[in-house]
Amino acid sequence: MALKKKSGGGGGANWMDTYGDMVTLLLCFFVLLYSMSTIDSSKWQAIVMSFNPMAAKNMTETPGGEGPSADADEGGVMEAQAEIDEDIEELFQAIQGYIQQSNQQSTITAAMDGGKIYISFGNTVFFSGESSYLRPEAEPVLDAVSEMLGAASESISEVRVLGHTAQGTPGEPNTVQRDRTLSSERATNVVIFIQEKNVIDPVKLISEGIGQWRPVATNDTSEGRAQNRRVEMIISGRDLQMEAEGVTTYYTTSYTTQ
Known part of the structure; x- marks a missing residue:
């Protein structure tokens, strides 16, 4: 009886x-990984935003520009904040120097706390009596202040x-309309003077x-009362x-920008 030949299976090379x-x-896969490692920031954000538009909101480019980073460049932010x-x-320091140089320690005071500078101008520095019109003597002071604000405008x-007004008669409140109007007009006239110098963005005033x-x-x-009129x-x-979080905080209010 003849033996059957074993089949080669035909699938040995499968x-x-x-x-x-x-x-x-x-x-x-490795080509894809390599291409992703050298992709620039804009292309990476385009890819990510195609999947999730919110995911790339806070993405920034790494210092070497050789790849994407989901974290902000904290070192750069800290350096800029320090400046x-x-x-x-x-x-x-410039404001304090001006006060001393002009010998106005009795009418102008300055202090600094929490990243804010607080300056108080006595009533006689800017205005007379019940007036809201700037005195001629006020102009050199505001000129100097405006110049100093202009030098630091980008950081402000x-x-x-x-x-502020004083209570004219002890125990008797001022007339509301006159009290509010006078104090508002005085503050507004100081702001107008500074704004007309074009040293700082008006939105900051x-x-x-x-x-x-x-x-x-x-x-x-x-x-x-003389101290209160200021x-x-x-x-x-x-x-x-x-600012990075979209929040601007000011002296008396805070809001989230849209």
């Missing part, structure tokens, strides 16, 4: 087809000017009339972290 497919896929803080400190978030309601001394004496200026330095 494993090579599978192996070849696998090697091809691996090659494609802003230094500008505000130098502005404060806001300049808020507040007008704010005026407020406080009236008699935030005294710093008693209204029972003429000396105390104009205050609050200069806020920029906060880059808050």
Whole structure:
């Protein structure tokens, strides 16, 4: 009886087809990885946003420009914030130097706290009596202040000017309309003077009339009332972290930008 020939199976090389497919896929995978490692920021963000538009909102390019990064460049932000803080400190020192040089320590005071500069101008520096018109003597002071603000304008978030009055008769509130109007007009006229110098973006200039309601001394004496009649200026330095989060914080209010 003749022996049957063993069949070769015809599929002995099938494993090579599978192996070849696998090697091809691996090659494609590594090519893809390589291309992603060298893609620029704009292309990467376009890819990510095609899947999820919100995912690429805070993405930034790495310092070397050789790949995407989902985290902000904290080192760069910190360095820029340090420069802003230094500008505000130098502005404060310049204001203090001006006060001493002009020998106006009794009528102008300045302090700094929490990245903000607080300046208080006595009533006689800018205005006379019940007037809201700037005195001629006020112009050199505001000229000097405007020049200093201009030098630090890029680092300033806001300049808020507040007008204050005194309670004319102890125990008897001022007439509401006159009190609010006078303090508002005084603050507004100071802001107008600075804005017309074109040294800082007008959006950063704010005026407020406080009236008699935030005294710093008693209204029972003429000396105390003289202290309460004043104009205050609050200069806020920029906060880059808050800006990155879309939040702008000022002296009395905060809001989220749209």
